[in-house]
Amino acid sequence: MSRHWLKQSERGSLFLIRLITRITLLLGRPAGRLLLYPITLYFVLFSREARNASRNYLKRVVPQPIGMRHIFRHYHTFAATILDRVYLLSGRQDYFNIDIRGETLLLEQLKGGRGCMLLGSHLGSFELLRSLAATHPDISVKALMYEENAEKISQVIQTLNPEIADMIIPIGRPDSLFQVQEAVELGEIIGILGDRVALDDKQVKVRFFDQTCRFPAGPMLIAGLLKIPVVLFFGIHQGGRDYTIHFELLTEGFHLDREQRWQQITEWTQRYANRLEHHTRQAPYNWFNFYDFWDETGNTPK
Amino acid sequence: MLENEVATLIIDTLNLRVDPSSIDPQAPLFNEGLGLDSIDALELAMSISKKYGFQLRSNDENNANIFASLSSLSKHIESCRTT
Numbered sequence: 221m222s223r224h225w226l227k228q229s230e231r232g233s234l235f236l237i238r239l240i241t242r243i244t245l246l247l248g249r250p251a252g253r254l255l256l257y258p259i260t261l262y263f264v265l266f267s268r269e270a271r272n273a274s275r276n277y278l279k280r281v282v283p284q285p286i287g288m289r290h291i292f293r294h295y296h297t298f299a300a301t302i303l304d305r306v307y308l309l310s311g312r313q314d315y316f317n318i319d320i321r322g323e324t325l326l327l328e329q330l331k332g333g334r335g336c337m338l339l340g341s342h343l344g345s346f347e348l349l350r351s352l353a354a355t356h357p358d359i360s361v362k363a364l365m366y367e368e369n370a371e372k373i374s375q376v377i378q379t380l381n382p383e384i385a386d387m388i389i390p391i392g393r394p395d396s397l398f399q400v401q402e403a404v405e406l407g408e409i410i411g412i413l414g415d416r417v418a419l420d421d422k423q424v425k426v427r428f429f430d431q432t433c434r435f436p437a438g439p440m441l442i443a444g445l446l447k448i449p450v451v452l453f454f455g456i457h458q459g460g461r462d463y464t465i466h467f468e469l470l471t472e473g474f475h476l477d478r479e480q481r482w483q484q485i486t487e488w489t490q491r492y493a494n495r496l497e498h499h500t501r502q503a504p505y506n507w508f509n510f511y512d513f514w515d516e517t518g519n520t521p522k
Numbered sequence: 523m524l525e526n527e528v529a530t531l532i533i534d535t536l537n538l539r540v541d542p543s544s545i546d547p548q549a550p551l552f553n554e555g556l557g558l559d560s561i562d563a564l565e566l567a568m569s570i571s572k573k574y575g576f577q578l579r580s581n582d583e584n585n586a587n588i589f590a591s592l593s594s595l596s597k598h599i600e601s602c603r604t605t
Binding site for chain 1: 537551552558559560561563564565567568578579580582585586589
């Protein structure tokens with residue numbers, strides 16, 4: 221599997237993100253939703269890379285042979301959540317029926333005045349987290365992300381809701397994590413996605429869908445160093461206007477042991493991967509990592 | 523000399539398998555050179571705070587320069603240390 225191929229499929233989904241964002245801003249949600257069908261169909265028919273990326277994943281979760289209708293449904297779910305993201309980021313949570321489960325787990329962790337980590341993924345929609353801001357204006361969330369991605373997304377966010385742009389902490393500078401440490405001391409939540417590993421990231425190998433897979437070690441390392449609780453976040457699109465948020469407590473905080481460090485990190489990351497696999501099996505079409513996630517060379521995009 | 527002490531602190535904190543004297547004081551600590559990343563920087567900052575009694579903050583515009591090399595980091599510690 222060449223790196224070129226991986227980049228191609230990922231670029232395809234970026235193109236889709238931009239196109240749908242523009243259309244939604246221009247025409248609104250109802251018209252945007254109608255247009256999702258022809259756009260998705262066109263994309264699936266004309267991009268072999270996109271089909272391959274989807275099929276390569278779906279064959280692991282869907283028991284039947286994978287056909288065009290499965291692939292169409294996969295990209296349609298992706299496209300629908302991108303469309304909804306535009307609304308979520310501009311503060312229009314009122315559009316959606318959001319069923320929130322386990323919210324008190326998160327609120328309890330914040331009681332002591334110290335912040336916690338909210339560990340998400342590319343399953344479903346992380347932007348659903350914005351609905352928390354509407355119901356709990358006192359809770360502050362910062363998102364840690366790669367600078368290149370942050371810049372791409374920032375342009376979109378800047379036009380939708382400039383306030384949110386301040387919530388992004390770019391990773392990759394020597395002092396990136398000082399910001400995280402300071403935010404936690406102020407009782408803020410640090411949002412981070414734990415399922416994509418970049419080449420030069422510290423990584424661990426865990427079992428995921430019956431295969432050994434690389435996951436970033438960063439999230440659990442940061443949690444261990446700062447001794448903060450980790451709450452898992454899964455925001456699943458159920459179709460139409462319906463979303464479900466699951467908050468789950470992973471750990472109330474742990475002490476990193478010098479000698480056992482990598483065993484500890486692997487163990488905690490494995491527990492995260494187990495929950496991610498569980499929710500992925502429950503909602504297989506919400507998986508939005510459109511590249512060869514199980515590629516052994518580790519050439520995964522950021 | 524403080525530079526040697528800081529080199530030892532870096533190696534001990536991050537469990538690096540190099541000799542303190544082999545770190546070029548002018549070479550970059552991050553990406554190239556020692557190849558440290560932002561997680562290493564956090565851990566290092568926590569050690570520095572414990573040992574020298576001051577905290578490195580994110581709003582210091584000089585952070586890129588401070589972390590540029592062993593030499594610049596040592597100079598910064600020298601000027602900020604409280605212990």
